[in-house]
Amino acid sequence: MDMDLACNEQMSVSNYAPKDPNIFNDFRVMKHLLNDESLYTPHTNYFQNVQTDIEPFMRKVVATWMLEVCEEQMCEDQVLPLAVNLMDRFLCVCNIKRQQLQLLGATCLLIASKVRSTNVLPVYLLCAYTDYSVSCELLVSWELLVLSKLKWNVASITGFDYIDQIIERCSWGGESNLLRRHAHTLVSICYTEPSLVQTPPSAIAAACICSAVRGLKLTSSSDATRDVCSMVGVESATLEFLVAIVDNAVEKVVPKTPEKTEKTVEEYDSPQYPQPETPTEVENIYF
Structure with a gap:
């Protein structure tokens, strides 16, 4: 039997699905978002109350590196906010060394790309972006650590x-x-x-x-x-x-x-970012 397997679907230039009017016409969606966002907002100033070796400028350096990785890999817009949110929530419950902060950022990018992207960021690629200061085995082990500390609750509400x-x-x-x-x-x-x-x-x-x-x-x-x-x-x-x-x-x-x-x-053009580089000032022991 001959079968016609041709696909006549018209693909849009945009990668976004058509907007569902049932979602945007129902204010209960906004209500639930507003009610639940506190569950995913960092509950403490971890720079003062949890972390003993991490300072705000270090977090800035690593988060900017994460942004540049996402820009270069053309990740979906929702990947970075989720990754940074996971990093912040982890830092609220687990004290780490400054040398581990980029490892944490790479791990959160890996998890976020699995949750909110059609293309997962490969482990070996994330290791390459750290100039191989992080091994694939270590990144995979930290993935389990982050998930366990967050109690596997990674479907965060972000901006x-x-x-x-x-x-x-x-x-x-x-x-x-x-x-x-x-x-x-x-x-x-x-x-x-x-x-x-x-x-x-x-x-x-x-x-x-x-x-x-x-x-x-x-x-x-x-x-x-x-x-x-x-x-x-x-x-x-x-x-x-x-x-x-x-x-x-x-x-x-x-x-x-x-x-x-x-x-x-x-x-108007959106801001463009340079090629991501390893934030060496975060890896350095001395400041």
């Missing part, structure tokens, strides 16, 4: 999870097709900031969306601030404080160049 929920529920969400991309980029940058470790993911997402709206010079800036504050239950003063942190973090990644003409919304 990424709120972006679509907020944008799709607001009338100004479709004003620019770059808004979603810009907001995701800002969320990734925020997860490298030590000062935002204990900030709820809903507040991070809210600040990133407002910063994106203003950065793209959309006409709905004031409406966005009001709507976002109402939706995630954050005070306007708190939101403005977080937006300032976001904007400051972006300036460090992409310095302003007054010599160049200002880009229009259509010409």
